[in-house]
Amino acid sequence: MPDMNNGALDIRQLEAFVAVMSAGSITGAARLLDRSQPAVTRQIRDLEAEIGYELLHRSGPRISPTPRGVLFHVQVERLFFGLKHIRERAAAIGAGALPAIELAATPALAAGIVPDALAAMDPALLPRQIHIEALSAEGVVQQVLSQSADFGLATLPIEHPGLDVHWIGEAPCLAAMAESDPLASLDVVALADLAARRVITMANPYRLRRRVDEAFAAAGIAPRELIDANASLTALALARRGLGIAIIEPAAACGLPIKGVVLRPLDVTIPFLFGAISPVARPLTPSIAALNEALLKSAAALIPGFVLRDAAGTEMLADAVYGAADNQEARS
Structure with missing residues (x-):
């Protein structure tokens, strides 16, 4: 493997790699960068030679990132993101902004x-x-x-x-449901009302999901069916389509209300x-x-x-x- 401490990586090679990952092809990357297709191909190969491993699988005209390529892309994206912000901050300093x-x-x-x-x-x-x-x-x-x-x-x-x-x-979590759902007529939704319903909740077991699970366990209730999602807006959209009752954090639910979704307090406090x-x-x-x-x-x-x-x-x-x-x- 080459010793990368001997020199800096070429920024044009990194640009070519990021463009290929964004466009999904060498041809698309060449258009994005206004470079020739052979030039982009050469820059990617030179970059792979410099770092010592393949970034892309090649099968005729089709390419796909290798597992190492995916990990490397995360680091390069972070670098480009930082460089962009440095330029902006430098311009702000120069302008006294x-x-x-x-x-x-x-x-x-x-x-x-x-x-x-x-x-x-x-x-x-x-x-x-x-x-x-x-x-x-x-x-x-x-x-x-x-x-x-x-x-x-x-x-x-x-x-x-x-x-x-x-x-x-x-703040306490809320129950979210389609406005046509029978539970929408209630002033307060009890956890017991959800025993025979599909419940929509968060996926991360170390944050809000843990407190939701503990509330059901304390009430001796096991939801019949479950959908978990990694975003509150996804849970609200699922509830709007009548796919279940979402136990939702109140920030997105109240700060960005969705038409067709009704919010109700729960009979137990699940803290967000x-x-x-x-x-x-x-x-x-x-x-x-x-x-x-x-x-x-x-x-x-x-x-x-x-x-x-x-x-x-x-x-x-x-x-x-x-x-x-x-x-x-x-x-x-």
């Missing part, structure tokens, strides 16, 4: 409360460039830890020594917990500080039953997230 805002948030929070928060901010504090990346909660944490994002909104748990937690919000984070000991710019305040106000205004929790009360918070018994065992 506000630095760009790099915000990472889970899809539910990005769609549910971020738009209202940005709309409520003083326009003088909004930079020309605002980047919003919707990621898993784990992805949000990693982006903030690596300082690829200035600020993040993620569901709990988010405890990490590399993070400053600015505030934590809690989320927080605002930034890299530890990194002062907030005036724009980020204003965004932080606007996000908190937006969450309080949009989400029914929103309660501000003590971000410093990590032990109490861990009990709320994982269950007191689990955490007592972990601490003993």
